[in-house]
Amino acid sequence: KKQTVLEVDDPWKFENDTKHVIPDTSEATFGDIKYVNERISPLLKDLTEKSDYMRFYRLNLFNKECKYKMDDNVFCGSNACNVVITEESSVPEIWSSKSLGKLEGFMPELSRQIVESDQSVMENVDKISQSCLLERLDDQDRQYCYVDNELDSGCVYISLLDNPERFTGYAAPHATRIWEMIYNECLPDESEPTIDFPSLFLQGSLAPPPHSQEKIWNERMDMWSIEQRVFYRVLSGMHSSISTHLCYNYLNQSTGVWGPNLNCFMEKVLSHPERLENLYFAYSLLLRAMDKMNGHLDTLTFCHDSALQDTEVRHKIRDLVEMVDRHPRYFDESVLFTGEPVLSSAMKKEFREHFRTVSALMDCVGCERCRLWGKIQTNGFGTALKILFEVPDVENEIDQFETTSTPLQLRRSEIVALVNTFDRLSRSINYIQKFHELYVGQHQPESRSRKVLNSVKHFVSQHVPVVFHPFLKKVCWVARIFYHDFWMEFRVVLEGFRYVLSSYLQLPNDIFLADGCLKRRPIVVRMKHDLDVLFWEHNDELRKTLSFIQGWIR
Numbered sequence: 062k063k064q065t066v067l068e069v070d071d072p073w074k075f076e077n078d079t080k081h082v083i084p085d086t087s088e089a090t091f092g093d094i095k096y097v098n099e100r101i102s103p104l105l106k107d108l109t110e111k112s113d114y115m116r117f118y119r120l121n122l123f124n125k126e127c128k129y130k131m132d133d134n135v136f137c138g139s140n141a142c143n144v145v146i147t148e149e150s151s152v153p154e155i156w157s158s159k160s161l162g163k164l165e166g167f168m169p170e171l172s173r174q175i176v177e178s179d180q181s182v183m184e185n186v187d188k189i190s191q192s193c194l195l196e197r198l199d200d201q202d203r204q205y206c207y208v209d210n211e212l213d214s215g216c217v218y219i220s221l222l223d224n225p226e227r228f229t230g231y232a233a234p235h236a237t238r239i240w241e242m243i244y245n246e247c248l249p250d251e252s253e254p255t256i257d258f259p260s261l262f263l264q265g266s267l268a269p270p271p272h273s274q275e276k277i278w279n280e281r282m283d284m285w286s287i288e289q290r291v292f293y294r295v296l297s298g299m300h301s302s303i304s305t306h307l308c309y310n311y312l313n314q315s316t317g318v319w320g321p322n323l324n325c326f327m328e329k330v331l332s333h334p335e336r337l338e339n340l341y342f343a344y345s346l347l348l349r350a351m352d353k354m355n356g357h358l359d360t361l362t363f364c365h366d367s368a369l370q371d372t373e374v375r376h377k378i379r380d381l382v383e384m385v386d387r388h389p390r391y392f393d394e395s396v397l398f399t400g401e402p403v404l405s406s407a408m409k410k411e412f413r414e415h416f417r418t419v420s421a422l423m424d425c426v427g428c429e430r431c432r433l434w435g436k437i438q439t440n441g442f443g444t445a446l447k448i449l450f451e452v453p454d455v456e457n458e459i460d461q462f463e464t465t466s467t468p469l470q471l472r473r474s475e476i477v478a479l480v481n482t483f484d485r486l487s488r489s490i491n492y493i494q495k496f497h498e499l500y501v502g503q504h505q506p507e508s509r510s511r512k513v514l515n516s517v518k519h520f521v522s523q524h525v526p527v528v529f530h531p532f533l534k535k536v537c538w539v540a541r542i543f544y545h546d547f548w549m550e551f552r553v554v555l556e557g558f559r560y561v562l563s564s565y566l567q568l569p570n571d572i573f574l575a576d577g578c579l580k581r582r583p584i585v586v587r588m589k590h591d592l593d594v595l596f597w598e599h600n601d602e603l604r605k606t607l608s609f610i611q612g613w614i615r
């Protein structure tokens with residue numbers, strides 16, 4: 062494996078190398094992904110911010126027990142960990158517990174038995190509601206995630222816009238321990254096992270392991286199979302994305318102000334080339350999953366209570382996948398699980414089970430906000446893996462997984478998780494760009510006005526009590542808008558004034574030329590003379606102003 066060495070003088074050298082090929086992709090470079098993302102991110106933003114469908118996520122966030130032995134005394138450090146729950150009255154009727162409850166008899170255990178015994182019974186159930194909830198019989202073997210049963214009384218709706226992913230203060234040792242447990246799920250290297258993965262769960266200790274697993278894994282990656290590498294890169298990419306988000310939406314605890322923290326990003330992500338690579342890798346994997354959805358869109362229902370909204374969401378998703386489709390395929394799922402059929406199938410089963418364990422580990426995350434986004438993102442990646450490895454490529458009529466008989470079935474929560482996870486990664490790539498601009502801005506020689514502004518900022522942060530900061534921020538914001546609007550308006554007025562005045566000064570010439578009549582000339586000359594007398598000789602101030610304006614018009 063080529064080791065990348067960062068040059069001390071330019072920490073951005075690696076990230077800015079647009080030609081750098083992302084390992085385990087089809088020759089995708091950093092530049093390719095940035096280019097694609099520039100086109101896709103506005104669509105993702107629109108979809109995730111402007112549609113109820115993508116905004117409300119139903120899950121069991123508070124009442125699911127952690128299956129693994131952990132230190133129970135974990136409390137997140139700040140209010141930022143809290144999650145605001147959405148009242149059911151704010152979500153569309155069809156998603157309310159009342160409506161979902163109508164299907165209770167069929168969910169989820171019973172549905173399996175019924176489907177097994179009599180398929181026709183299911184056909185009587187309202188079709189739209191069915192697809193919102195139904196756990197299909199054949200789906201269980203294809204799941205890469207434990208998805209919460211939406212009929213569970215512990216499930217709540219959460220508006221993702223009201224609960225952005227950001228810094229919460231959740232940290233070591235608990236958070237770090239969870240990450241270690243997540244990475245322990247990476248498929249063990251049979252040729253050279255060094256860590257007994259399952260035994261770590263039983264220890265239940267929060268003590269860090271004796272050496273950094275990340276380092277060992279990166280060194281040993283060449284010896285891994287492609288399946289193992291993909292598994293690890295997805296998790297590491299998700300980790301990098303979470304770190305990028307928390308550093309971009311960071312709370313400065315001494316000033317109480319939210320904003321990007323460049324040092325945090327440089328420390329957690331930028332200074333580790335592999336973490337950056339894995340972020341880009343995870344993006345290309347999601348890109349391909351979205352692309353593969355293209356051939357299956359017609360079979361999906363978006364379970365809205367109005368056909369109109371269903372069509373609207375479908376159109377928006379179609380626009381997105383069609384945009385994805387215009388770009389090359391940077392991840393090729395057909396090179397995985399290709400060996401001897403029995404072995405490959407066993408390997409895929411193992412892959413699935415390990416990923417499901419990762420999803421179950423999210424219930425152990427000790428901070429509500431982090432748990433929310435952890436659950437969404439593992440569900441999102443789980444859905445992507447399901448699309449990639451369990452569903453035929455309809456568009457290209459390639460069925461390397463022999464699953465032609467089973468069409469793609471996705472629940473609402475899976476679609477929402479997939480699109481929102483893609484949006485997270487897309488934003489992370491945009492944030493990297495913004496961090497770079499911040500870095501460039503900070504390392505450029507300071508202009509005088511910037512110096513003054515910075516010293517004012519410094520003074521405010523030092524001497525004005527923290528409670529006034531949001532107020533001052535608002536004042537600055539209003540002042541900026543006022544200043545901007547004032548200049549816009551002033552320029553319009555000035556432009557009009559300039560036009561009227563130039564027409565007026567042009568008028569004598571026009572009269573003279575239009576008539577071509579030399580006889581009128583004395584009148585024009587006379588008029589101009591009178592005006593000169595009026596303005597130039599009797600009003601000194603006005604004279605100066607007009608001469609300035611005349612110069613400006615010229």
Ligand SMILES: Cc1cc2nc3c(=O)[nH]c(=O)nc-3n(C[C@H](O)[C@H](O)[C@H](O)COP(=O)(O)OP(=O)(O)OC[C@H]3O[C@@H](n4cnc5c(N)ncnc54)[C@H](O)[C@@H]3O)c2cc1C
Nearest residue numbers: 227228229230232236237239275297300301307336431435
């Ligand atoms: C599921 C989950 C979601 C979280 N969400 C949030 C959140 O929304 N907001 C928030 O403020 N905090 C969140 N946290 C906590 C956050 O991720 C960090 O754990 C915390 O900020 C402490 O960071 P750290 O720098 O000590 O190392 P950690 O990020 O905890 O990393 C632990 C170890 O993992 C390795 N590592 C780090 N990054 C990578 C990578 N990309 N790939 C491979 N290995 C890596 C390193 O060896 C590192 O020492 C979350 C934690 C978890 C487990």
